[in-house]
Amino acid sequence: MFPIQVLATILLPFAAAFEFFHNPVDGPNALPILTCFILIPNLAAFLIMATPANWTKWISLFAASLELGLAFRVFTLYQISAGGFQLVEQVPWLNNLGIQYLLGVDGMSTLMVVLVACVYFAGSLISWNVTMRTKEYFVLFSLLVGGVAGAYTSLDLFFFFLFYEFAVLPMYLLVGIWGSGRKEYAAMKLTLMLLAGSAFMLVGFLAMYFSSSVHTFDIRILGNLSQTNFTPEFQNFWFPLLFLGFGVIAAVFPFHTWSPDGYGSAPTAASMLHAGVLKSLGGYSIIRVALPALPQGARHWLPILVFLTIVNILYAAIVALKQKDFKYVIAYSSVSHCGAILFGICTLQVAGLNGAVIQTLSHGIVAAMTFALVGLVYGKAHTRELAKLGGLGAAMPVLGGLFVAAAMANVGLPGLSGFVGEFLIFLGSYRSGFHGGFNIFQVLFPTAILAIVLTAIYYLRLVQIVFYGPVKDPHIKEEAKDGSFIEILPIAFLLVVSLAVGLYPKPFVDLSNATIAPLIDQIGGFK
Amino acid sequence: MIQVSAFLPELWLVGTAMLVLVVDLFRGPAAGKGPLQWLAALGTLGALVSLSCLNGTCLFSACTVSEPVQSFAGFLKTDSLALFFKMVILLATLLTLLMAVRYFKTHNTYTAEFLAILLFSAAGASALTSAQEIITLYISLETLTISSYLLASFMKKDKGSNEAGMKYLLLGAFSSALLLLGFSYLYGLTGTTVIADVAKSLASQPVSPLLVLSVILIIAGLAFKISLAPFHMWTPDVYEGAPTPVTAFLSVASKTAGFAAFVRLFWVGLSAPSVLPVWMGLFAVLSAMSIVLGNLEALPQRNIKRMMAYSSIAQAGYISTGFLAGGKLGLTAVLFYTFVYLFANLGAFLAIVIVSGKTGSDQIEDYAGMWKRSPLIGVALLVCLLSLAGVPPFAGFSGKWYLFGAAVHMGYTWLALVGMVFSVVSLYYYLQVVRQALVSDAKDPSPIEMNLLEKGVLLICVIFTVTLGFWPRPIMDVAQAAATSLFN
Numbered sequence A: 001m002f003p004i005q006v007l008a009t010i011l012l013p014f015a016a017a018f019e020f021f022h023n024p025v026d027g028p029n030a031l032p033i034l035t036c037f038i039l040i041p042n043l044a045a046f047l048i049m050a051t052p053a054n055w056t057k058w059i060s061l062f063a064a065s066l067e068l069g070l071a072f073r074v075f076t077l078y079q080i081s082a083g084g085f086q087l088v089e090q091v092p093w094l095n096n097l098g099i100q101y102l103l104g105v106d107g108m109s110t111l112m113v114v115l116v117a118c119v120y121f122a123g124s125l126i127s128w129n130v131t132m133r134t135k136e137y138f139v140l141f142s143l144l145v146g147g148v149a150g151a152y153t154s155l156d157l158f159f160f161f162l163f164y165e166f167a168v169l170p171m172y173l174l175v176g177i178w179g180s181g182r183k184e185y186a187a188m189k190l191t192l193m194l195l196a197g198s199a200f201m202l203v204g205f206l207a208m209y210f211s212s213s214v215h216t217f218d219i220r221i222l223g224n225l226s227q228t229n230f231t232p233e234f235q236n237f238w239f240p241l242l243f244l245g246f247g248v249i250a251a252v253f254p255f256h257t258w259s260p261d262g263y264g265s266a267p268t269a270a271s272m273l274h275a276g277v278l279k280s281l282g283g284y285s286i287i288r289v290a291l292p293a294l295p296q297g298a299r300h301w302l303p304i305l306v307f308l309t310i311v312n313i314l315y316a317a318i319v320a321l322k323q324k325d326f327k328y329v330i331a332y333s334s335v336s337h338c339g340a341i342l343f344g345i346c347t348l349q350v351a352g353l354n355g356a357v358i359q360t361l362s363h364g365i366v367a368a369m370t371f372a373l374v375g376l377v378y379g380k381a382h383t384r385e386l387a388k389l390g391g392l393g394a395a396m397p398v399l400g401g402l403f404v405a406a407a408m409a410n411v412g413l414p415g416l417s418g419f420v421g422e423f424l425i426f427l428g429s430y431r432s433g434f435h436g437g438f439n440i441f442q443v444l445f446p447t448a449i450l451a452i453v454l455t456a457i458y459y460l461r462l463v464q465i466v467f468y469g470p471v472k473d474p475h476i477k478e479e480a481k482d483g484s485f486i487e488i489l490p491i492a493f494l495l496v497v498s499l500a501v502g503l504y505p506k507p508f509v510d511l512s513n514a515t516i517a518p519l520i521d522q523i524g525g526f527k
Numbered sequence B: 001m002i003q004v005s006a007f008l009p010e011l012w013l014v015g016t017a018m019l020v021l022v023v024d025l026f027r028g029p030a031a032g033k034g035p036l037q038w039l040a041a042l043g044t045l046g047a048l049v050s051l052s053c054l055n056g057t058c059l060f061s062a063c064t065v066s067e068p069v070q071s072f073a074g075f076l077k078t079d080s081l082a083l084f085f086k087m088v089i090l091l092a093t094l095l096t097l098l099m100a101v102r103y104f105k106t107h108n109t110y111t112a113e114f115l116a117i118l119l120f121s122a123a124g125a126s127a128l129t130s131a132q133e134i135i136t137l138y139i140s141l142e143t144l145t146i147s148s149y150l151l152a153s154f155m156k157k158d159k160g161s162n163e164a165g166m167k168y169l170l171l172g173a174f175s176s177a178l179l180l181l182g183f184s185y186l187y188g189l190t191g192t193t194v195i196a197d198v199a200k201s202l203a204s205q206p207v208s209p210l211l212v213l214s215v216i217l218i219i220a221g222l223a224f225k226i227s228l229a230p231f232h233m234w235t236p237d238v239y240e241g242a243p244t245p246v247t248a249f250l251s252v253a254s255k256t257a258g259f260a261a262f263v264r265l266f267w268v269g270l271s272a273p274s275v276l277p278v279w280m281g282l283f284a285v286l287s288a289m290s291i292v293l294g295n296l297e298a299l300p301q302r303n304i305k306r307m308m309a310y311s312s313i314a315q316a317g318y319i320s321t322g323f324l325a326g327g328k329l330g331l332t333a334v335l336f337y338t339f340v341y342l343f344a345n346l347g348a349f350l351a352i353v354i355v356s357g358k359t360g361s362d363q364i365e366d367y368a369g370m371w372k373r374s375p376l377i378g379v380a381l382l383v384c385l386l387s388l389a390g391v392p393p394f395a396g397f398s399g400k401w402y403l404f405g406a407a408v409h410m411g412y413t414w415l416a417l418v419g420m421v422f423s424v425v426s427l428y429y430y431l432q433v434v435r436q437a438l439v440s441d442a443k444d445p446s447p448i449e450m451n452l453l454e455k456g457v458l459l460i461c462v463i464f465t466v467t468l469g470f471w472p473r474p475i476m477d478v479a480q481a482a483a484t485s486l487f488n
Helices: A002-020 A033-050 A053-077 A107-129 A134-153 A157-178 A183-211 A219-229 A232-249 A258-265 A268-278 A280-293 A295-321 A326-346 A350-381 A397-411 A417-431 A440-467 A474-479 A485-503 A506-523 B004-027 B034-053 B080-106 B111-130 B134-152 B159-190 B195-203 B209-225 B234-241 B244-269 B276-298 B304-325 B327-359 B375-389 B395-409 B413-439 B452-470 B473-484
Strands: A086-094 A099-105 B069-071 B076-078
Touching: A002 A053, A002 A485, A033 A053, A033 A086, A033 A099, A033 A134, A053 A086, A053 A107, A053 A134, A086 A157, A086 B473, A099 A107, A099 A134, A099 A157, A107 A134, A107 A268, A107 A280, A107 A350, A107 A485, A107 A506, A134 A157, A134 A268, A134 A280, A157 A183, A157 A219, A157 A258, A157 A268, A157 A280, A157 B395, A157 B413, A157 B452, A183 A232, A183 A258, A183 B395, A183 B413, A219 A280, A219 A295, A219 A506, A232 A280, A232 A295, A258 A268, A258 A326, A268 A280, A268 A326, A268 A350, A280 A295, A280 A326, A280 A350, A280 A506, A295 A326, A295 A440, A295 A506, A326 A350, A326 A417, A326 A440, A350 A397, A350 A417, A350 A485, A350 A506, A397 A417, A397 A440, A397 A485, A417 A440, A417 A485, A417 A506, B004 B034, B004 B069, B004 B076, B004 B080, B004 B111, B034 B080, B034 B111, B076 B080, B076 B111, B080 B111, B080 B244, B080 B327, B080 B452, B080 B473, B111 B134, B111 B244, B134 B159, B134 B195, B134 B244, B159 B195, B159 B209, B159 B234, B195 B244, B209 B244, B209 B276, B234 B244, B234 B304, B244 B304, B244 B327, B276 B304, B276 B413, B304 B327, B304 B395, B304 B413, B327 B375, B327 B395, B327 B452, B327 B473, B375 B395, B375 B413, B375 B452, B395 B413, B395 B452
Parallel strands: none
Antiparallel strands: A086 A099, B069 B076
């Protein structure tokens, strides 16, 4: 009885999304699909506020399934052959500063739209058993998704920034109220660091606006203006600030410190969304805004900034080896993987950037899956200390098996999504044409590959400590049970997505390439 | 001929104030003070409505006049700019009166006199916005500030209030003296007190050291009124000690009037190209100092009124960046931000008045568990304070986007960076309140009751603050039209 209701709540809106959005958007009487994509989570938040508490999770699940349906609709509607920005919606908003309500997706944002919907869906299911202040929890959770959905589809810098910061705010309360450990400290640190990064972004956006002859916040136009409007000095000044501003949210070294504390303290669904979706905004924004608008600055700074990303990859991996808390290992692993994304961007090469985009997608899915598993284990074992965990595999074989799969996806086992992204990134770094007397990337990429070995070590160590070996705490063995249907469903779903990307990456890479190839041409990157 | 409509709102306010005093005389000491408060509110509402008589259309949608209305040989001229400022001041007065209703439930004092002085003060602020002549401007300003001294020290039996009034009076009188000295030099240099003529006269003469001195004195005098650093020392003590509705009034109405004076004096009187460099650099420093000092000093505060005092210093700094940038864009940003600031700040103060009426405390830790005691107050604090911090999707965000946009446009990129970085600093202390209100558990979980009007007004503040964040168009259009009356 119970799973049937759940399945109905999932499948009906999913089907409805396909039914109502089957026309191309520019056709007559078609619904604006991207506006709906942003509105659904926000409306869900208001609906949850207005309805009784026992409706809450059903509304959330319904909205998430609808969102998932829309995302797959966008995925199928986007025509790779045509390329460019599609499904564009444009409404003048504020004339005196040229602000427009401008939505649209290209190949890269299509992937991100899919990612947002997948994580929203999984997060809704994982939060099924939240009992404390349930209504407020789901309101904030939905608002967070609403913000991220807007950030990934906005093509106007005003709205991009609005949604970007809008997504950070619910995170403060989610961590502060429903978190664990030093939650209030972690929440404050996370919020302040992320918003400090965006402070530089905002001024950078305004500077771009007033330096261009057209006076526009339209990302598409700013990209074309870069050669003629922005002087090399201007680009060299602003690019590193924007890179680091965006980088803060992608946890670039040395601004990564919010991330382990934040994820360590956040409630499960919040860390899933944050690691999976919000963090990906960093790399995404660099490719979307900083590279096309400031290519000269990018060519000048990337060979220098790449060292930060190398520190990110290696340092976080080494720190992960020494963690005593289950969730902190995953948190540092996420920092390390995001370092790889930024490393891919720094290559400024087609394969490298494609790798970064695919890795963003993959990291989002896999990190969400891993955090979901950690949350479940924590919920059942009531501890995250590695010293106390052990032998859980016998008590929860399904969760154990899924965790091994998630670990392998993190490590980059061929057949799972992690492999595709990392392979492309390393290919890109090998082919990258930056020369400082010699090709620094060819020197750097073996160092980065070292991180894969480290990742394998700390993940296998985790699997061994937590799921194998003797049971250290008999108390745990009595209480710990395997996951229920509703708990396993979201994780299995994410695993399927990861497998799909890993086994048949072509549509995903093609989508990514529809953005990256023209971008590389335009900014004079490497092929 | 004297056109009465040029000072219609002021007439309404002064008339209502008189009426309140007279009615109180006849009602005797034992009668309830409720009707007086409604009378005062009605009078302010009348003044607000009278604004629209100037152009025959309703408020908000088109608060502009095609032809400025003037009186007293042009000394008072109500143009669209003045109208916008008047609208903000009158709305602030109205909200202050509402707070006073709640405040007087727990604090016994001379209600009629309080209401009358508040209305006189509002009349001064309102007249200031249309003053086109230095002496008129000065008289209006003094009407506002002298009334404010009285209001700040209104709680006779309260030590803090007395201290506040005394400090405000001494420093305020000093700053007024500086201002007057500055004006006298300006008069000596130009031979006129009409602001527009001052501009003409200054354009035709070289910049003299006396002019520089005069400008410095004027800035010092006026910066005191809007509490720009380093002339902000009085603010925390006065804001903490004064009755909370008065603090709210000072932080919005008084500041708005101060900015109106700044705009008239500097962007009309001292706007000659040769004079601009004299004050712009100085003002940029004051603005940056206010942002930095205001935000840093707010960090350790544990009393919410003190925190709001430092916050208001920083806010004045933000608004100054737009003022400094000037031009149509800068002035639009200033006006829009003032409007946004009105609802965010007064929404927060309304919440403060309601909470302290119940708990008797202004300590931030006593806001714990507001989500349980009164969810609306919790949400109102979240929305209003984060709007002050400039976090989207709240109105403070779009306001800052415009303020700093104008600053970047005029080449003050460094100032915009300072503003943004310290906005993040400000988030820390605003979030401390939000954390108490929404995250922590209540020590005393008894609910906080509000009447329907208070709920409604709080809700309006919240709705305005949220909506103007992503849809600033309606107010922005009015602000732009108002800015056009000065810059074409």
